[in-house]
Ligand code: TXA
């Protein structure tokens with residue numbers, strides 16, 4: 001049985017109790033809903049992989065309540081500290097060296113890091129930090145969807161994919177950002193972008209006064225969870241279209257429509273004014289809705305690549321990629 005609980009102050013104690021005994025709770029964050037387990041609880045963390053049907057033990061992000069909690073587990077260099085102080089809480093994940101001796105008797109379970117000597121860590125926005133604070137341990141949380149499918153931005157979307165497989169869903173309404181966090185790794189003086197996400201790379205570059213490295217190859221090795229095919233709807237996806245073909249649904253962007261739009265089987269506009277933030281927050285929800293409309297293919301209008309457009313285009317490309325054995 002999966003309870004959906006409105007996320008008010010009264011919900012905190014019940015969620016913590018489930019997490020303490022190794023249960024699974026779907027949590028709202030500003031990016032997407034996450035599927036959380038106590039990061040120190042091996043069975044709990046293993047339960048995440050089982051519920052998602054994840055074929056491999058990819059490393060997970062640990063979510064902390066504050067910087068002090070983060071400091072129990074990882075070493076901050078001056079650059080990452082500056083990033084944390086500037087952008088936390090918020091959609092930024094830092095990959096940092098795990099402390100050899102963690103400052104707690106409930107260390108991060110090795111399943112969370114997939115045995116790496118680094119930990120991906122972030123402080124999310126919102127009430128979920130109250131749960132983490134009371135639990136007094138970070139929660140590991142990937143997006144709360146079946147492996148390879150579209151990430152959920154509402155409690156109902158979580159329920160549609162994972163209902164019956166998890167203990168509780170904390171419902172705080174739709175997520176504001178709508179795409180997953182931006183992941184960066186500090187390597188000496190270099191900052192490497194491992195995954196574009198809800199914090200625009202340009203904002204990070206402005207804050208540090210330097211460019212982010214973006215080697216796709218390195219990202220593939222260092223973020224093993226970044227499979228080519230991901231976020232897949234049932235429908236095929238056709239990107240950067242110039243016209244809509246008969247029978248296709250259309251995911252639109254901006255004020256102007258491509259040819260044939262009037263005949264689309266279904267049409268949703270990510271942002272009529274061409275606002276990339278609005279588009280990011282609508283992306284996964286609209287992909288689900290167009291998928292449910294039953295078209296064999298979802299055609300997608302071109303979306304600019306700057307700012308949050310980088311993350312939007314990254315997710316669309318994965319959704320359109322040939323489906324491999326993981327999808
Ligand atoms: O917004 C988000 O980041 C959401 C919400 C729930 O917080 N979470 C999320 O988690 O997107 P997930 O598991 O779907 O993505 C985690 C990514 C994966 O690509 C994984 O390979 C990478 O982070 N990752 C985790 N630990 C890593 C590490 N130590 N080094 C490099 N990449 C790592």
Ligand code: MG
Pocket residue numbers: 142143151
């Ligand atoms: Mg995911």
